[in-house]
Amino acid sequence: MGRLKVPFFVLAFVAILLVFLVEVGSPLLLGGHDATGGLRDQAAAVGVPDLPPDADATQPPGAGIPYLALIDVIALFTVSLMGLGLLLPDRLHGRIQGVITLIASIVLIIVSLILLIVGVILLLTMIALFFAVPFGTIAYLVIWGFFPRGDAAVLLSLLMFLKIVFAVMLVLAQPRFLQNKGLVALILTSLVANLVLAFLQGLVPIILVSIVDELAAIVFAVVAIIWGIILLIGSIPAIVKAARATPGG
């Protein structure tokens, strides 16, 4: 199997870092375009043909892609921790690994929980407004009715490509990574989440995409909480081991 091939490992790290940055920065890339023409057509379809002249709509950025970062940050964290092992002496790395994982998992669980609550409230608001014809429906259409599905598909394709690059580079760096079931499961979770989001965004007409996108975001937050709990439990043996190895510990 041999030693870790550092150039491939660095490429894997860069790929997953880009994935995380694109996901977190996606609200700046998606949405914001004028959708007023579509708003007037859809308002007429729900029985309000005469919207005020100042009524306008813009495309929403969506929540699904930014929430994917909650899952992919775990992969970034795992690879960063491996990378730290290349820079730090083994003994020190072994001692701090458990504590860093414990702190990171707690932060991940708390952030995911907050975002889960925000997502549920937003989803309930969207559904309540959409089905409150016509006044609520207009409000829904103005704020969330014109999801930039094409732009989101481009971004999801880029993310899928980067994630595959990440997986392949990781295996090229060290084929033994395939024996790490946790890492393999995490990468598969990330790829499946990407697939599910692309599937859901294409499943319904454009005016409903924001609702299913928000639903996907909620699912990703729940998945991130589960992974956070797994990390939290996994960090405990490492902390106990480090404490026992510490003189006087």
Place this chain on the structure above:
Amino acid sequence: MSTSQKVLLSVLVLITVLFVASVATGSRTGDGGADSGKHGPVALLHKLTGDAGQVPRKDVSPSPCSMGGDGVLTVKGTCVLHVAKSAGATRQLKLKAGGSPLKVTAPVPKQDYSADKDVDAGAEVDVAVGADGADVTVACAGVQQCPVTVLEGS
């Protein structure tokens, strides 16, 4: 290549193929229309979560008309229904026209403009009201006086 590597490679290829198929077929569902949300996953979500909470009659202050105990308003020309603020999110004010048609004007939640809705005689209308409350105007269409009922959930 070991068996586990072959399996993982197959899974990777399968996920990629499904992803490409999802993206390629996504644009076929169209823009949507009047019947959007009546079937499919969003309809199921709506069934699970239900409608927004209904505005109780005690939160509605009509002016200049007055409301009877059964929620019936006798509107002479126009009447403004002031809906009180609420701690929760969006609520629905349910109105039912009597024997004559109505025109309902209400602010669009989260927007700084209003919209109108013509309501046929005997028909119901749901007016979405944000947490800040709203002034909903009810006007008789074609007649001087018309009864309107503020419905309350059972």
